[in-house]
Amino acid sequence: MLMTQILTRELKKILGPSAVLTLPEDVLLYEYDGSVEKGRPNAVVFPSTTNEVSSIVKLAAHHNVPIVGRGAGTGLSGGALASSGGLMIVFTRMNRILELDFENRRAVVQPGVVNLDLTRAVEHAGLYFAPDPSSQKSCTIGGNVAENAGGPHTLAYGVTTNHVTALELVLTDGQIVRLGTQQGDPSLYDLTALLVGSEGTLALVTEITVKLSRKPEAVKTLLAIFDTIDDASETVADITARGITPAACEMLDGWTLRTVEDYIHAGFPLDSAAVLLIEVEGLTEAVTSQAASIDEICRAHNAREVRVARDEKERDLLWKGRKNAFGALGRVAAGIYVLDGVIPRSKLPQTLRRIQAIGEQYGFRIGNIFHAGDGNLHPIVLYDPHDIEQFKRAMQASAEIIRYCVEVGGSLSGEHGIGMEKSELMPLLFSDADFALMRRVHDAFNPHCSLNPGKVFPLTKGCGETRIRSQALHPATRA
Amino acid sequence: MTNDIAARLESITNAPHDFIGGDIQSYAIDGMVPSAVARPVSPEGAAEIIRFAAKDKLAVIPTGARTKLSIGARPTRYDIALDMRALNQIAHYDPADLTVSVDAGMPVAGLNAALYEQKQFLPLLVPYYSQGTLGGAIASGIDSPLRQAYGTARDFLLGAEFIDGTGALVKSGGRVVKNVAGYDLHKLLIGSLGTLGVITRLNFRTFPASIDGSRGFVASFSTHEAALAARDKIAASSLTPLTLDVINPGAAKIFAERTPATPELTVFARERQRDAESLPLPGEWLHAREWQLCTAFAGVSEVVSRYVRDLTRVAEQFGATAIAILDDTTRPSIWGRLREALPLFREGNSFATIFKLSILPTHHAKAITILQSVAHAAHLLLALVARASGTLYIAMLPKDATESSAEAISLLALEVFSLGRSLDGRASLLFAPSAIKPALESTLNFRPHSDLTLMRRVKSAFDPANVLAPDRLFRESL
Numbered sequence: 001m002l003m004t005q006i007l008t009r010e011l012k013k014i015l016g017p018s019a020v021l022t023l024p025e026d027v028l029l030y031e032y033d034g035s036v037e038k039g040r041p042n043a044v045v046f047p048s049t050t051n052e053v054s055s056i057v058k059l060a061a062h063h064n065v066p067i068v069g070r071g072a073g074t075g076l077s078g079g080a081l082a083s084s085g086g087l088m089i090v091f092t093r094m095n096r097i098l099e100l101d102f103e104n105r106r107a108v109v110q111p112g113v114v115n116l117d118l119t120r121a122v123e124h125a126g127l128y129f130a131p132d133p134s135s136q137k138s139c140t141i142g143g144n145v146a147e148n149a150g151g152p153h154t155l156a157y158g159v160t161t162n163h164v165t166a167l168e169l170v171l172t173d174g175q176i177v178r179l180g181t182q183q184g185d186p187s188l189y190d191l192t193a194l195l196v197g198s199e200g201t202l203a204l205v206t207e208i209t210v211k212l213s214r215k216p217e218a219v220k221t222l223l224a225i226f227d228t229i230d231d232a233s234e235t236v237a238d239i240t241a242r243g244i245t246p247a248a249c250e251m252l253d254g255w256t257l258r259t260v261e262d263y264i265h266a267g268f269p270l271d272s273a274a275v276l277l278i279e280v281e282g283l284t285e286a287v288t289s290q291a292a293s294i295d296e297i298c299r300a301h302n303a304r305e306v307r308v309a310r311d312e313k314e315r316d317l318l319w320k321g322r323k324n325a326f327g328a329l330g331r332v333a334a335g336i337y338v339l340d341g342v343i344p345r346s347k348l349p350q351t352l353r354r355i356q357a358i359g360e361q362y363g364f365r366i367g368n369i370f371h372a373g374d375g376n377l378h379p380i381v382l383y384d385p386h387d388i389e390q391f392k393r394a395m396q397a398s399a400e401i402i403r404y405c406v407e408v409g410g411s412l413s414g415e416h417g418i419g420m421e422k423s424e425l426m427p428l429l430f431s432d433a434d435f436a437l438m439r440r441v442h443d444a445f446n447p448h449c450s451l452n453p454g455k456v457f458p459l460t461k462g463c464g465e466t467r468i469r470s471q472a473l474h475p476a477t478r479a
Numbered sequence: 480m481t482n483d484i485a486a487r488l489e490s491i492t493n494a495p496h497d498f499i500g501g502d503i504q505s506y507a508i509d510g511m512v513p514s515a516v517a518r519p520v521s522p523e524g525a526a527e528i529i530r531f532a533a534k535d536k537l538a539v540i541p542t543g544a545r546t547k548l549s550i551g552a553r554p555t556r557y558d559i560a561l562d563m564r565a566l567n568q569i570a571h572y573d574p575a576d577l578t579v580s581v582d583a584g585m586p587v588a589g590l591n592a593a594l595y596e597q598k599q600f601l602p603l604l605v606p607y608y609s610q611g612t613l614g615g616a617i618a619s620g621i622d623s624p625l626r627q628a629y630g631t632a633r634d635f636l637l638g639a640e641f642i643d644g645t646g647a648l649v650k651s652g653g654r655v656v657k658n659v660a661g662y663d664l665h666k667l668l669i670g671s672l673g674t675l676g677v678i679t680r681l682n683f684r685t686f687p688a689s690i691d692g693s694r695g696f697v698a699s700f701s702t703h704e705a706a707l708a709a710r711d712k713i714a715a716s717s718l719t720p721l722t723l724d725v726i727n728p729g730a731a732k733i734f735a736e737r738t739p740a741t742p743e744l745t746v747f748a749r750e751r752q753r754d755a756e757s758l759p760l761p762g763e764w765l766h767a768r769e770w771q772l773c774t775a776f777a778g779v780s781e782v783v784s785r786y787v788r789d790l791t792r793v794a795e796q797f798g799a800t801a802i803a804i805l806d807d808t809t810r811p812s813i814w815g816r817l818r819e820a821l822p823l824f825r826e827g828n829s830f831a832t833i834f835k836l837s838i839l840p841t842h843h844a845k846a847i848t849i850l851q852s853v854a855h856a857a858h859l860l861l862a863l864v865a866r867a868s869g870t871l872y873i874a875m876l877p878k879d880a881t882e883s884s885a886e887a888i889s890l891l892a893l894e895v896f897s898l899g900r901s902l903d904g905r906a907s908l909l910f911a912p913s914a915i916k917p918a919l920e921s922t923l924n925f926r927p928h929s930d931l932t933l934m935r936r937v938k939s940a941f942d943p944a945n946v947l948a949p950d951r952l953f954r955e956s957l
Contacts, residue, residue, distance in 0.1 A: 101839070104841050184869065188930070189675070189952075191930070193669075197659050214716075283778075285785050286778055343655065344655055374657045410653070417659055426661070436647065438662050441941070
C-alpha cells in the first residue's frame with residue numbers, strides 16, 4: 001500500500017489536492033458508466049492541461065499502474081471503467097473551446113467539452129456539431145471520439161469520425177503527438193481515423209479539431225403511423241431504395257411509444273404498432289419535394305396517417321419523445337438493458353420478428369427504438385437487475401440478438417462500442433489473424449497494456465493476464 | 480537472381496493460374512524494374528507470395544492498372560510486382576442496402592457500370608478513371624471532385640480484406656453503413672501506397688445516382704482572390720453543390736485545348752451514349768485567360784432554379800466577368816476534364832511535376848499569391864486546381880528539361896512544403912519525371928514529421944519484415 005500512498009502524494013503534487021480522489025467513498029462514484037458493467041479505480045484525477053496529462057501518464061508508467069480515460073461516463077459498453085483498477089483520468093476539467101474558425105467551419109476543443117455546448121457556442125453563426133448521440137447534453141466530445149459516437153442524424157451526416165480532422169494525443173510513455181491536419185487530408189497514414197473509435201485503448205486524446213456543419217435552411221419532420229411493424233420496416237427499405245437520404249429516420253415500436261407517450265406526451269398515437277420519425281433537411285425547395293416523396297412512400301405502405309410538425313415546438317416535442325425514450329422506459333422496469341446492433345437495412349423486417357421471438361423465448365419484454373435508416377438497432381430488454389437469475393437470462397437473450405445481427409451480415413455495435421460489454425463476442429466477427437494484426441497495432445501504441453486494459457479484445461486475444469499489476473485496494477468487480 | 484525469384488515463385492504458387500512472368504519492363508517504377516511479376520488469381524495465392532517474400536526478405540509492390548504507381552518515393556527495393564488485376568469480381572451487391580463488396584482489382588469504371596444498372600454509383604470519380612482499379616484508387620489516396628458532396632474514400636469505405644506483411648489474410652470493418660466493432664484498420668489503407676497491406680477486397684457504401692442530369696455553372700474572374708472568395712462564399716452557404724473547384728488560367732488553357740487520352744467511360748444516363756467517345760472540347764464559355772469557378776449541382780427543377788439564381792448572385796457579387804450555365808450536354812466537357820485534370824497536365828508536358836497541398840481553404844489565396852510570384856520569377860508555368868475542401872493541386876509545367884527548369888521546380892517545391900508547414904497543413908509530391916525525382920526528393924528530404932516515430936511503429940505492426948513497398952511513403956529507418 002506504500003506505493004499507492006507515494007503515487008497519491010505525487011499526483012497531488014502535479015495536480016493539486018482538489019484534483020485527486022482516492023477515498024473509497026469518492027472513487028466509488030466512478031465504478032459505473034451507462035452500461036451494466038462495473039470496475040472501480042483506485043484513484044481518480046482531473047487534469048486541466050495536456051502537460052498535466054503527460055505527467056500523470058509518465059508517473060503511472062513509472063509505478064506500473066494501469067490508466068483509463070473518461071469523459072462524462074455516459075458510455076454504454078463499459079469503455080470508461082477501470083476494469084483492472086488503477087488510475088482514472090477524468091477529462092471534465094479540460095472543457096475549453098480553444099479555437100473557433102467560422103470561415104473554415106472548424107473548432108479546436110479540449111476533450112471534456114460537452115457535445116451540445118459546442119453547438120451552443122457556434123449556433124449564432126448558423127453552425128453546429130453534427131454528431132448527436134442521445135446523451136449529447138452531457139457526453140463529452142473526447143468520449144465521442146473514443147467511441148466514434150453516432151446519433152439519429154448521422155444517417156445523412158456521418159458519425160464522429162467523419163467530423164474529426166486532427167488530434168493531439170498523449171502516448172503511453174507521456175509523449176505528446178499531433179495527428180492529421182486542420183483541413184482534413186491525412187498526413188502520411190490516417191492515424192486520426194484509427195484513433196477515433198479505438199475506445200481509449202491506443203492513446204489519450206487531449207485536443208480535437210472538428211468540422212462544424214451549416215444549419216440547414218429548412219427542416220421538415222414527419223411522423224408516420226403504422227398498424228404493423230412490417231409496413232413501417234418496408235417503408236424504410238423503400239425510402240432507401242428510392243434514393244432519398246433523410247437526415248434522420250427513427251422507428252419506435254407500439255409498446256415502446258405507448259410507454260414513452262405516458263411520460264413525455266409527445267402526441268404519439270397510443271393504438272399503433274409502430275411510428276417512423278423522419279426528418280428531411282436542406283434547401284427549402286429540396287425539402288418540399290423530398291417530404292412529398294416520403295409522404296407518398298409511407299402511404300403506399302399503408303401508413304394510417306402522416307403528420308408533419310407544423311413548427312419548431314411540435315418538432316422539438318417529437319424529438320423529445322425519441323431522445324428521452326430510454327428514461328421513459330426506465331420508469332416501467334427495475335432495469336433496462338439497451339442493446340446496439342447493426343444489420344443490413346434490407347433485413348429489418350425479419351430481424352424485428354426474430355427479436356420479438358427471442359423476447360418471448362426468454363420471457364422478456366423487448367422494446368425497439370432505433371436508427372432505422374442505417375440499420376442500427378437498439379432493442380431494449382426490461383429486466384430486474386437485482387434478480388441474478390433474470391440478469392443472466394437477459395444477457396443471454398441479448399447475446400442471441402447480437403448473434404443474429406451478425407448472422408444476417410451485420411455487426412456487433414453501431415455506435416456504443418465494444419468495451420467490456422461485447423469483447424467476448426468479438427470472435428463472431430474476427431478471426432485469429434484479424435486479432436493478431438489488431439493486437440500488433442494495439443501494441444504499437446500501448447505496448448504494456450497500461451492504457452484501458454481489458455477492453456475491446458476478448459480475454460484470450462488481448463492483454464490477457466494484464467502484464468501490469470494494479471495496486472488494487474479494491475479488486476475490480478464485474479457484475 | 481531475376482530468373483531465380485521467378486522460378487521460386489512458380490514453385491510455390493498455383494502456376495500457371497497464378498501467372499508468373501510478363502512484360503517486366505512495364506512494371507518499372509522510376510526506372511527500377513522488378514525481378515519478377517506475379518499475377519495471383521486468388522487472395523490465398525497472393526498471401527502465399529507475401530509469405531514467401533517475408534521469409535526471403537524480398538520487397539513486394541502491389542499494383543493495379545499502374546496509372547498512379549509513380550506516386551510515392553522511388554523504391555529502394557523492388558523484387559516482385561504483385562499485379563492484382565485478376566481479382567476483379569463483385570462479391571456481394573445488395574442494392575437495397577446500398578452496399579457493395581468488390582475485389583480490389585476491379586476497375587472503378589467497371590464497378591460503376593454495374594452499379595448504374597441499379598441507378599446507384601460510387602462517388603470515386605478519380606483520375607485515370609477508365610483504367611484505374613479500386614485498389615489503386617484507395618492505395619493512392621487520390622480524391623475526386625465529388626468530395627465536395629460525398630467526402631473522400633474515408634467517408635464511404637466500410638471495410639476491407641487485405642494481406643498484411645506476414646502473409647495473413649485479414650479484414651477490418653464490415654459491410655454495414657454503421658459499425659464500431661474493432662479498429663478501423665481499413666481506413667489506414669487509404670493513401671498507404673501499398674506499404675501496409677495488399678488490398679484484396681473493399682466494401683463500400685453506394686449512393687443513389689441522383690446526380691443524373693446534373694447541371695454545371697462556370698464563372699470567370701480576373702483575379703484568384705475574387706474566384707476563391709466566391710468559392711468560399713458558396714461553400715459556406717446553404718447550397719450543397721456536387722463539385723466546387725477553382726482553376727487557374729494555366730489549367731483553363733489546358734482544359735480548353737486538350738482532351739484526356741483515356742477513352743471516356745462515363746456512368747450517367749445521357750453520358751452513357753457517348754461511351755468510348757472522347758469528351759467534347761469546352762465551348763467559348765471557358766475563358767481560358769481568367770480564373771474559373773467550376774461547380775455542378777443536381778435536383779428537381781425548383782432546386783436547379785435556386786442554384787442558378789444563388790450562384791449567379793454570388794458570382795456577380797465578386798465581380799465575375801462572365802457566367803455560363805451548363806446543361807447535361809455541355810457540363811461533362813468541363814467535369815470530365817476536372818476529374819482527369821492531373822493526367823491532362825501530365826499528358827501535355829512530360830516534365831510535369833505535381834504536388835498536393837492540403838491547407839484550410841481560406842489560406843488558398845495567400846498560398847497562390849506566393850506560388851505565383853515564385854513561379855513567375857522562375858519562368859515556370861503553373862496549372863492549379865483549388866478545391867473548396869482545401870486540397871490544392873499544383874502542377875509545375877516547365878518548357879524543357881534543362882537544369883534551370885529543374886532548379887526552378889526545386890525552388891517552388893521547397894515553397895510548397897514550407898507553406899504546408901507554416902499553414903498547419905501538409906504538402907506531398909505526387910508526380911515528378913524520373914530525371915528530376917532523385918534531386919527533388921533529396922531537396923525535400925522527406926522532412927520528418929513529429930509523428931514519424933508513430934508512423935514507423937504502425938508500419939512495422941502491419942509489416943514486421945518490411946516486405947510491402949518499402950520506403951515508398953516514408954523512410955522506414957534513418
